[in-house]
Amino acid sequence: MMRRRLFPGRADRRRGGLFPIVLIQILITGMLLTVGGLCLHTALRSDRQERQSGLLLRTLTRLEHQLRADERESGAVTAASVSEMSFANLSAERGTATWRTDRGFVERIEGDLSSPNSRENYVFPAGYSVEFVSEPGVVVVRIREGSPLVKYREAGSGGLARNAVVVPAAEAFQGGAVGRMIEIRLRGGDGGEQ
Amino acid sequence: MLRPFIMNTDMPLLSRRRGLLNIELLVAAAVLGMAISLLLPGMQAASRVRQARQFEVLARVELNNLRSAAEAAATPQLSAWFLTRYPDAELSISAVPGSELWPAGAGVRLSISRPETDRGRAAPVSLVFWPVSGGRSGATP
Numbered sequence: 001m002m003r004r005r006l007f008p009g010r011a012d013r014r015r016g017g018l019f020p021i022v023l024i025q026i027l028i029t030g031m032l033l034t035v036g037g038l039c040l041h042t043a044l045r046s047d048r049q050e051r052q053s054g055l056l057l058r059t060l061t062r063l064e065h066q067l068r069a070d071e072r073e074s075g076a077v078t079a080a081s082v083s084e085m086s087f088a089n090l091s092a093e094r095g096t097a098t099w100r101t102d103r104g105f106v107e108r109i110e111g112d113l114s115s116p117n118s119r120e121n122y123v124f125p126a127g128y129s130v131e132f133v134s135e136p137g138v139v140v141v142r143i144r145e146g147s148p149l150v151k152y153r154e155a156g157s158g159g160l161a162r163n164a165v166v167v168p169a170a171e172a173f174q175g176g177a178v179g180r181m182i183e184i185r186l187r188g189g190d191g192g193e194q
Numbered sequence: 195m196l197r198p199f200i201m202n203t204d205m206p207l208l209s210r211r212r213g214l215l216n217i218e219l220l221v222a223a224a225v226l227g228m229a230i231s232l233l234l235p236g237m238q239a240a241s242r243v244r245q246a247r248q249f250e251v252l253a254r255v256e257l258n259n260l261r262s263a264a265e266a267a268a269t270p271q272l273s274a275w276f277l278t279r280y281p282d283a284e285l286s287i288s289a290v291p292g293s294e295l296w297p298a299g300a301g302v303r304l305s306i307s308r309p310e311t312d313r314g315r316a317a318p319v320s321l322v323f324w325p326v327s328g329g330r331s332g333a334t335p
Contacts, residue, residue: 021216028219032226039230046237053244057251064255137266182252183275185259187266 052125060143063106063122064184067141070097077186079134093117104128126152134188141184249280253306253319260285260304265325270304282308290322300324 071077074087074097087097090110094117098109104124111117124130127146132139146152253276260270264287272285283306290301302325307318 024216025219028216028223032219032223035226035230039233042237043233046240050240050244053248057248060255061251064258068258138262180278181275182255183259183273184255185262187262 055123055125056128059122059124060182063141066108066120067099067184067186071186075187077139077188079132079139079188082131082133085132085139099132101130101132104130106130137188139186139188141186143182143184145180145182249308250317250319252276252279253283254321257304257306257319257321261321261323264302264304264323272306276306280308284309 070087070090073090075089077085077087079085083101085099087099090097095111098113100107100109104126106122106124108120108122109116110119124143125146127150129144129146131142131144133142134140256273256276259273264270270285270287272283276283286305286307288303288305290303301322303320303322305318305320
């Protein structure tokens with residue numbers, strides 16, 4: 001009525017849609033966007049898990065292979081602390097293999113520490129930590145997973161980021177934030193301190 | 195340039211259209227649904243393969259640990275860390291008779307399997323070693 005009075009010469013044609021139809025369109029569009037977003041998120045998460053798992057398995061396989069080789073050649077290992085152990089008597093020219101760890105970063109130094117023959121690095125995914133635990137007759141290389149309740153730096157590795165914690169777990173959840181572990185058991189020598 | 199956006203009753207229908215028809219939205223939803231129904235099984239399969247690969251690597255680590263225990267004359271048992279990850283895992287120990295190819299004597303076969311989840315997905319992982327000679331040993335999937 002008002003429109004006809006304001007625009008007398010213009011035909012009263014409807015533009016746009018009815019309100020329920022617009023609502024239905026918004027609903028369907030929202031569903032499409034939500035499902036598409038969820039799908040994308042799942043694909044990206046799966047890709048990240050695949051990369052982390054691949055890095056872990058590659059590093060673990062290399063580490064175990066080298067540890068067993070050193071164990072076979074040397075016969076026994078001695079853990080000086082939770083972050084250092086050594087295989088003595090590898091061979092005349094190779095001398096001693098010293099293993100050091102700093103959270104998820106493990107280093108193997110062959111020969112004299114001041115002038116090593118070779119160095120080799122093993123970098124675990126972010127959040128992992130490695131320690132050498134001495135038990136009666138064995139030395140256990142314990143690889144702990146990061147906590148599922150902690151968000152670690154995505155760049156990821158024990159090398160560069162040194163597995164720094166970005167968001168620490170809340171105090172209330174610390175008990176449940178203990179990650180799982182992997183153990184490699186090696187024949188121990190004279191036994192070190194734990 | 196702006197002609198298609200000017201309301202003109204003389205222009206053909208397509209050039210006057212604005213927005214989407216409901217049926218087009220529904221078709222888009224159906225296409226997206228089909229894409230997801232193809233994508234999800236693929237991602238689940240990739241996840242299963244990843245888990246099977248992880249089980250195989252960890253089982254090899256555990257078998258090498260058990261081999262050291264067996265050579266030290268202890269009865270091999272699955273470790274707590276492995277059982278925490280795979281509570282359904284089972285260890286089996288069997289003797290491997292000596293043969294012409296390997297006359298060193300009887301060997302020991304250690305096998306870790308997951309009966310509940312195997313069903314053609316994750317094959318048991320085995321390690322055969324000869325404790326007397328202590329020389330050669332090998333892991334077989």
